[in-house]
Amino acid sequence: MAWWGWLLDLSGVVLLLLLAYGAALILRRRVIARHGGTFELSHRLRDDVPGRGWVLGLGRYSGERLEWFRIFTLWPRPNAAWNRDELSYDGRREPLGAEQMSLYPDHVVIRCTSSTGLVELAMSESSLTGFQAWLEARPPGTDWNQ
Secondary structure (H helix, E strand, O other): OOHHHHHHHHHHHHHHHHHHHHHHHHHHHHHHHOOOOEEEOEEEOOOOOOOOOEEOEEEEEEOOEEEEEEOOOOOOOOOEEEEHHHOEEEEEEOOOOOHHHHOOOOEEEEEEEEOOEEEEEEEEHHHHHHHHHHHHOOOOOOOOOO
16 A cells, blocks of 8 residues: 555544544533533633633532533543532632633633632633522531631
């Protein structure tokens, strides 16, 4: 077989793999969203360089936890999770500089504190309203003075 035949076969295999990966991402997102309560949520993993370290993802409310899934991975489990009683909202701001290119359009950056430290998330205005309502809807008997 000529070299161009091998190249054509290799191109076909790569194309099929890319199509399979895309289909698997769509299926994964549907499975995650099946239980409802999902929204576009970006998480800042590193804050050593200003405006950098953001990773796009999906958020899902699962009982007393907010789960975060990376958008471009096939891993079925959440990459991070925060319990409602360990998370407190500290404010919001508009994306600055390079953050505007790293995040979804019209998202705002929020700062939260958790038992592990500072957590920065980015979400839409309507998702922020839902997030604040979820935080405030703690079960009866919760100590609100924490």
